[in-house]
Amino acid sequence: MTESVAGHVRWVEGTLRRALEREDFRNRYGKSMRDLLGPGATALCEMTDNGELRAKELKTPPKGVTASQRRRASILRRFAAAAGVPSGALSYPKPTPKPTMPGWARSELHNRLQDEVDRKPSAPGRARLLVVLGVVLDTAARSGELCTIGIVDLAPDLSWVKIIRNPQAIGSPLHITEVWPLSPITQAALVNWLPIRGRLIEDLEGGASALLVVLHGNRAFHRAGAYKKGMPLKVRGLIDSYRAHVQELKAEVTNRGESGWELPQGLEQLRRGVEERRSTYDSDRRAGARTAQWDPAVVLNPLLPEEEEKKKTATAFAKAAQAVTAFHQAREAAGGDETDPQVLKARRTLRETTRLAWARSGHATTLKLLRQAGLSDDDLAAAGYNELLLDALERS
Template sequence: MSTRTDEGRYPAVEELPELVQQVLDDPETTKSVAGHVRWVHHTIEKALEREDYKERYGTSMRALLGPGATALCELTDSGELRLRGFKNRPQGVTASQRRRSSVLRRLAREADVPSGAISYPKPPRKPTMPAWARSQLHNGLKKQVEKRPSDPGLARLLVVVGLVLDAAPRTGELCTCGIGDLAPDLTWVKIIRNPQAVASTHHLTEVWPVSPITQAALEHWLPVRAQLVTGLQGGARSLLVSHGHGAYRRGTPLGRKGLIESYVAQVGELKGAVTGVGGKGWELPEGLEQLRLGVQEQRRSYNAEQAAGAKTPQWGPAVVLNPLLPEEGERKKTAAAMAKAALAVDAFHAARASADDETDPKVLRARRTLRETTRALWARTDHTTTLKLLHQAKLTNDDLAAAGYKEPLLDTLERA
């Protein structure tokens, strides 16, 4: 607790809270960064409780954020100022060290004084998967999905791995993925991109094709997930939910930390199980981010080969919804998608009426068109809008399968 004597002798002690608030009030300060700023503020306050530190660096903001920042880094690295009380010195450069220095430099810029924060070297990036490992990964995923595992954690892991292989979402993007982000026939998935260091709340929505392997993993996971959320109030719209392992309540949405922890645990169990029966082990990376980076590297190599004229498969989103584009153009595209879906329903009824049975080529073509237009409408709207239009176009619930709607998804949407 500062006193009037402190105010005269140590003005930096009184000025620090106001400086921190200025940074927190900055519109460019994201919620995540704000948490880091408060954390560093508490660390500085802890250091100022030491009379020697306050005597030396509390005399001005120039001293506190200049040589005082250097001393703060050294004290924290040695374990003397760790807020959780750990005394061991970290092995190598940690993310916390780099994050703390970044905040100290930000405070110094706000105070218009030179920063003394230690600049830590960026740690070497963990190696991602080689091309041969990615091929084995697809094969291993297919084998595991075909077994239809009863373990909820493994069933969920297969969905996570499949979605990362298909669309390379970040962990946070996976956590925000909901039931409504799955296409009616599970062949597409919406990923709301939320790149790091972007403060804007307006983000691209990319609609990615989903591989047959991932579709099978989703079809198996949805009924398992339904059992986990039974009787749960709230959270029923999240795609990835807890199976009640550890501190996470059964059926609750998985957050970023929970997803990372569950990935590590399930990968370890799966590798052990496969190796224990004489297999080579599954070539999954230890971390979820390593898996994503490996997929991104593969995508970049595909793009480079295409630019060079090679006939490699197209790898990219089927639809991109940009909130920064003119609304009028987006409304026209949505209206066109609605009109096409309504016409496809009419064509489907007409083909049925003129055919002898459901195997008639006319009916099969009409069914395929209906499925494609339904999926395109969902991509630009949502399931509520899509189902409402189909019903208004006189498509009965019994015929929703013709529009591509999978029964497990319909059941999950109804519960949600």
């Protein structure tokens, strides 16, 4: 059971407890698990549909079919299956997804993002939002996938990112890792964010590995406990902060007299808008149109034969080691002239092979490989390693 599902179980358990505190419900359905999870589950669904049994007294009227109703019914069915009794949980139709954004807005999004990144915002919330926008536009990552991205998941030159895909309704712990190229806009957003992130994690004890971190501490106690700034950003915090910072950004753009910034209010709407754009690319490609490729650069699938994956990794390591040797030879032949075409070509090859070696392993293994091949720490920039990333890796 994932942490998310465990949270849903505790949530539904609380609802059941509040229902059983009512004498009429307890007398009617509290005598057996068959009663509680059969007709009792039906009554529970109807009560919650009417806005009853809320943990907090809310004045807002109950909505139509929501994701919460579907989730509650799903957990009730899990309870019944575990107890070996028939489930009385209601079945709800899947709600209509919220609209994403018009096609023209999707086309304008990268241009608008470029303008904001070029401003190099110093406000932590804005800098983090631009990283989120860039990564979603490049990879269509879900909110949960964004929160699992760590410093180690960024390529040496920040041009790729590893995304551990975790689609909904997949209970297996084995997930495919996709390595996606990042646009120059997103790379620039990362360069701006990493120093800000470094200041946020200064007061943390121990390592700090998350890419997206909390901006402000929270002294209030809740189920997950209090947290401090610099700690990893959770899914709920990401969703709420996205909504707040998008509103702030739209207001600021409007005050500047600009128009056309049609960002969706929800992060999931943005992701689905990116997927719609991807579907359009695929349709055009099948029809013979020459469109940009939108695919991961590397896919690490745990379901593939282990020997096949090991062979690919060994080949990537061998090419990186050979590139280090070729780089030193080109330097020596050029007499130390770093602008020599052969040195530039060797540097480019070294950068590409280093990035591929990282994609199939990680930074610790790749750095060890480069040093064993004879590349000094002073030459890590030639292999593409960004100094900001190296600082963040050392801190983590």
